Amino acid sequence: MEFGIFTIGDVTTDPTDGTAPSEHERIQATLTIAKHAEEAGLDVFATGQHHNPPFVAPANPPVLLAHIAAATERIHLSTATTLITTTDPVRIAEDYSYLQHLAGGRVSLMMGRGNTGPVYPWFGKDIRAGIPLAVENYNLLHRLWRERNLSWEGNFRTPLEGFTVTPWPLDDVPPFVWHGSIRSPEIAEQAAYYGDGFFHNNIFWPTSHTARMVNLYRQRYEYYGHGAARQAFVGLGGQVFMRKDSQAAVREFRPYFDNAPVYGHGPSLEDFAEQTPLTVGSPQQVIERYAGFREWAGDYQRQLFLLDHAGLPLKTVLEQIDILAEEVVPALRKEFDAARPADVPDAPTHEWLAARHRAGEDPVPGGAPGSRAHEDRLAAEAARSEQEAR
Amino acid sequence: MTASEAVMREAQQGARSGEPAEGPEIVVVSSGLSEDSATTRLAQRMLDAVLGLLAARGVRARSTHVRLRGLARALTDLTVSGVPAPEVEEAFAAVRRADAVITVAPVYKAAPVGIHTLFWQLIDDASLAGTPVLLGSTGGTPRHSLAAEAAMRPLIAYLKGIAAPTAVFAATDDWGAGAASGLRERIAAAAAELVALMGAVAGGAGAPESGSGASHEAGGLRFRADPGAQARAARLRDEFDPESVIPFAQLLGR
Numbered sequence: 001m002e003f004g005i006f007t008i009g010d011v012t013t014d015p016t017d018g019t020a021p022s023e024h025e026r027i028q029a030t031l032t033i034a035k036h037a038e039e040a041g042l043d044v045f046a047t048g049q050h051h052n053p054p055f056v057a058p059a060n061p062p063v064l065l066a067h068i069a070a071a072t073e074r075i076h077l078s079t080a081t082t083l084i085t086t087t088d089p090v091r092i093a094e095d096y097s098y099l100q101h102l103a104g105g106r107v108s109l110m111m112g113r114g115n116t117g118p119v120y121p122w123f124g125k126d127i128r129a130g131i132p133l134a135v136e137n138y139n140l141l142h143r144l145w146r147e148r149n150l151s152w153e154g155n156f157r158t159p160l161e162g163f164t165v166t167p168w169p170l171d172d173v174p175p176f177v178w179h180g181s182i183r184s185p186e187i188a189e190q191a192a193y194y195g196d197g198f199f200h201n202n203i204f205w206p207t208s209h210t211a212r213m214v215n216l217y218r219q220r221y222e223y224y225g226h227g228a229a230r231q232a233f234v235g236l237g238g239q240v241f242m243r244k245d246s247q248a249a250v251r252e253f254r255p256y257f258d259n260a261p262v263y264g265h266g267p268s269l270e271d272f273a274e275q276t277p278l279t280v281g282s283p284q285q286v287i288e289r290y291a292g293f294r295e296w297a298g299d300y301q302r303q304l305f306l307l308d309h310a311g312l313p314l315k316t317v318l319e320q321i322d323i324l325a326e327e328v329v330p331a332l333r334k335e336f337d338a339a340r341p342a343d344v345p346d347a348p349t350h351e352w353l354a355a356r357h358r359a360g361e362d363p364v365p366g367g368a369p370g371s372r373a374h375e376d377r378l379a380a381e382a383a384r385s386e387q388e389a390r
Numbered sequence: 391m392t393a394s395e396a397v398m399r400e401a402q403q404g405a406r407s408g409e410p411a412e413g414p415e416i417v418v419v420s421s422g423l424s425e426d427s428a429t430t431r432l433a434q435r436m437l438d439a440v441l442g443l444l445a446a447r448g449v450r451a452r453s454t455h456v457r458l459r460g461l462a463r464a465l466t467d468l469t470v471s472g473v474p475a476p477e478v479e480e481a482f483a484a485v486r487r488a489d490a491v492i493t494v495a496p497v498y499k500a501a502p503v504g505i506h507t508l509f510w511q512l513i514d515d516a517s518l519a520g521t522p523v524l525l526g527s528t529g530g531t532p533r534h535s536l537a538a539e540a541a542m543r544p545l546i547a548y549l550k551g552i553a554a555p556t557a558v559f560a561a562t563d564d565w566g567a568g569a570a571s572g573l574r575e576r577i578a579a580a581a582a583e584l585v586a587l588m589g590a591v592a593g594g595a596g597a598p599e600s601g602s603g604a605s606h607e608a609g610g611l612r613f614r615a616d617p618g619a620q621a622r623a624a625r626l627r628d629e630f631d632p633e634s635v636i637p638f639a640q641l642l643g644r
Contacts, residue, residue: 131641132641135638135641135642136642139642185629185630185635185636186636186638186641188630188635189635189636189637189638189641190638190641192638193638193639204471204472204473205473206473206474206476212628212630213630215630215632216630216631216632216635219632220632220635223632262471263471265470266466266467266470266471266473267467267471267473267475271467271475272471272473275473275475275476276473366638366639377639
């Protein structure tokens with residue numbers, strides 16, 4: 001089980017003193033946060049991809065992640081997300097492959113579509129084709145990382161003739177991919193089809209909804225024969241604010257909640273905390289709430305927290321990282337590890353993926369012989385040829 | 391406001407005690423803003439008329455009343471934060487499973503009150519498709535009477551609801567004028583249209599539980615016996631059901 005933090009790099013005014021960091025300050029703060037996360041003992045630092053204010057999350061996450069890779073030893077670096085719709089899959093393949101070499105394999109990707117219409121045309125795309133773009137582009141990316149001298153033709157970019165990604169993925173193993181979606185069944189299905197991970201960023205969603213999407217992914221993962229439903233790779237988001245005394249936590253966080261562009265001027269802090277994973281209180285309250293996630297999500301592999309948001313000062317964010325790493329994560333890790341059956345995989349590392357690859361056990365997209373999906377395909381083909389014979 | 395206060399299932403009309411709660415469900419969505427508002431009264435009168443006509447045909451219907459006043463806060467929260475409160479989810483679910491909908495709103499400044507519009511703007515597109523709908527509105531002066539035609543009907547049409555031709559408008563005058571106002575007749579006419587529409591989409595005289603996919607031919611055209619079944623299935627489809635998800639190979643175009 002890996003625990004970490006993810007950032008969207010929002011530049012937000014601190015409502016308690018009216019100050020906002022400059023873009024430069026916010027970018028420097030992001031580096032401090034990432035390094036602090038490693039020092040505190042967290043497993044993952046993940047960054048979003050953004051192309052518009054008020055966000056400074058990078059337009060090309062490998063730029064930021066390569067810098068952090070050089071400044072850290074151990075922490076796993078991930079995106080949250082990589083925009084698979086508006087970024088050329090050839091660039092994704094090469095940039096992240098290069099990053100993987102720089103970071104010694106400490107890299108994974110989380111694929112997302114992006115949800116604002118205006119961004120798409122900046123990169124020559126159309127949001128109405130969001131799902132088809134995600135489907136075709138990822139299919140190409142998956143092949144680029146696995147087939148040398150690839151010849152390919154599709155709807156959304158120029159054809160490729162005998163193209164080989166440079167550099168080739170480290171140890172012949174591409175980075176692990178999570179597919180992120182909050183409400184598109186197609187993306188849960190996509191993750192299951194390839195035997196990749198599924199990440200639900202549930203920070204604005206009630207548990208009941210997240211549970212249904214996770215269940216869809218797990219059932220389809222089993223259908224495609226990559227393993228039992230309970231063995232699939234699930235990741236979840238969350239957001240917390242902690243102080244020793246829970247009332248102090250609420251008092252300190254309320255002005256940030258009430259004024260944040262994403263939360264503020266809507267539901268009360270109390271209603272929002274009841275309906276979403278937002279937990280404001282003592283570390284013990286956070287442990288209890290998040291330990292309960294496996295009751296509806298099953299044994300899962302990745303838990304990321306959003307801590308640096310809503311205009312919280314850097315000092316506060318670093319304190320939150322310390323509380324998370326010192327008091328919350330060890331307790332959650334112990335609980336989750338004890339509960340997880342031996343045959344449910346842990347979060348994939350480069351070494352684990354390389355071993356799986358050497359053993360010839362890479363997932364087969366769409367299902368290997370023996371899977372229900374494969375049987376259904378054979379049956380459909382048989383029915384078709386019988387019909388043609390008539 | 392708890393969910394059960396905002397979305398109330400009424401006692402089954404015309405049912406003898408101990409009988410199972412079956413039969414069509416009429417869902418009322420009204421935005422009366424005071425406890426005993428003219429809008430709530432009109433909604434109740436329209437519901438009673440519909441239930442009465444159905445009962446006369448031997449159809450025992452159930453009703454659920456969604457009172458938007460109780461959801462006002464949750465609807466604005468959903469607008470600005472995207473987080474659906476459980477009571478809003480419950481109200482949306484009631485609309486999806488409804489066999490017919492009656493929606494009634496007070497008219498402010500020549501348009502239905504904001505929370506009426508908000509509710510129908512926030513519900514998923516497919517939620518009302520193929521559902522017969524009766525429109526009602528109230529206002530302080532008869533000059534508001536066309537708001538239902540100009541503003542409420544297009545909203546329902548956008549959602550692919552099947553609105554009955556007659557919309558009932560009640561001005562303050564109507565409540566005091568007794569039989570001379572014609573309100574009673576307008577309600578009766580509208581209710582009859584709704585029941586006819588229910589019968590049409592259900593393939594029988596107000597008996598929605600035909601259930602079969604049978605069809606018949608007449609005048610060279612083929613009619614499904616249960617034309618509402620497809621729309622109903624689309625409304626109630628669970629897009630996260632692993633058994634009915636679109637296979638990825640299909641998305642890939644293979």
